[in-house]
Amino acid sequence: MTKILGVLGGMGPLASAHFMLRLTLLTPAERDQEHIPAVLWSDPRVPDRTAARLAGGTDPLPALLHGLRGLEAAGCGAIAIPCNTAHGWHAEMQAATRLPILHIVEATAAELERLGVPSGPIGVMGTAATLAMRLYQQGLEGRGWSCLVPDGTEMAERVTPGIGLVKANRVAEAYAPLAEVAQRLVDRGARAVVLGCTEIPLGIAAGPALPFPVADSIDALARAAIRWARSD
């Protein structure tokens, strides 16, 4: 293992720590030295991405670029960002670095294929900003998938509070509201549900397994990073 993965994280910090855990557990390895070298830049001070996009909050781009510079200086060869909403700034970040930045929506598309759902209606859960920016709709529609998203009430009463509970370390309480919305999307015809905010898989993991395929954007990004690290 000679390539070093740069992880631009802290958005939130629990999601990026969990990404590091999944990166390790999904890597075939018998001893330390066979795992992937990585530097995690965990800066929870990055201004809130949803507030920036939807409510005129502070632009997170300068903080994101500062982290990128740090990961470049550390010798990293590619960047993974375990925050879906931050991918609303993917183009600006990619324009500012020569390092490839893995795209979490591309990674999640590969995960849907791996799960045996290569097309058809799927549910997409994410922050209000991720859905409003149409990150998944633009990335997946026209490639055989169609996206069902929670309605305004489901977002306001369940998804957004569920994400907030994870960010406040109240992971177990996040399960019920998040799992209920995932089930409703399936009831409306989704063949699988994309957990398109890196807090959502943490809440969903805190309760009984859902009885339908879920594409976990943390695992998807970890698998994409492992493919990068092990490629020539």
Place this chain on the structure above:
Amino acid sequence: MTKILGVLGGMGPLASAHFMLRLTLLTPAERDQEHIPAVLWSDPRVPDRTAARLAGGTDPLPALLHGLRGLEAAGCGAIAIPCNTAHGWHAEMQAATRLPILHIVEATAAELERLGVPSGPIGVMGTAATLAMRLYQQGLEGRGWSCLVPDGTEMAERVTPGIGLVKANRVAEAYAPLAEVAQRLVDRGARAVVLGCTEIPLGIAAGPALPFPVADSIDALARAAIRWARSD
């Protein structure tokens, strides 16, 4: 939160990812921006610390110092190292940096006090090198604790293989051998057991809770780091 914690990790990578998770979960915070900024330098290529100390293997110090330089360059204000055995090089590392390096044995002493075991016989589990270097014995004896350690057969047949299973991502299988040795130390009179290798708490967490106090060196170091980050 303005201080940045540097985490010299990758030894092993699962332990340092778990450290980041525990650092986050143990921090009182309601939103991302209240968590501790941190940079994790996860370099699993650091030569094996036990082999270096006990079998003439490659010296890990150059790799450790390289990581320290990276964390200094990233703007970190203190260093935590979620690997007990690496603390055999604590003095050399501390001599090479102006940043304070938290000491995992000091952190674990504070954890024993928090658990209500401020003195008396305690069990210490760790790598063969950690026990041979007497990191815990030197740090804890003469302060009211006395250390019981596994015998040679217990180390060779249970503790060392259990640590190896965690490093190979076979965490569930590590529970039985590690839990059995912890129980034996209590049977010999230990009032608590120090999990003095950062792989051991991962194995112990994979099965039923042990019916006696355990001082988890990962949680201990995370609490010490939080105290540092929140102090003036």
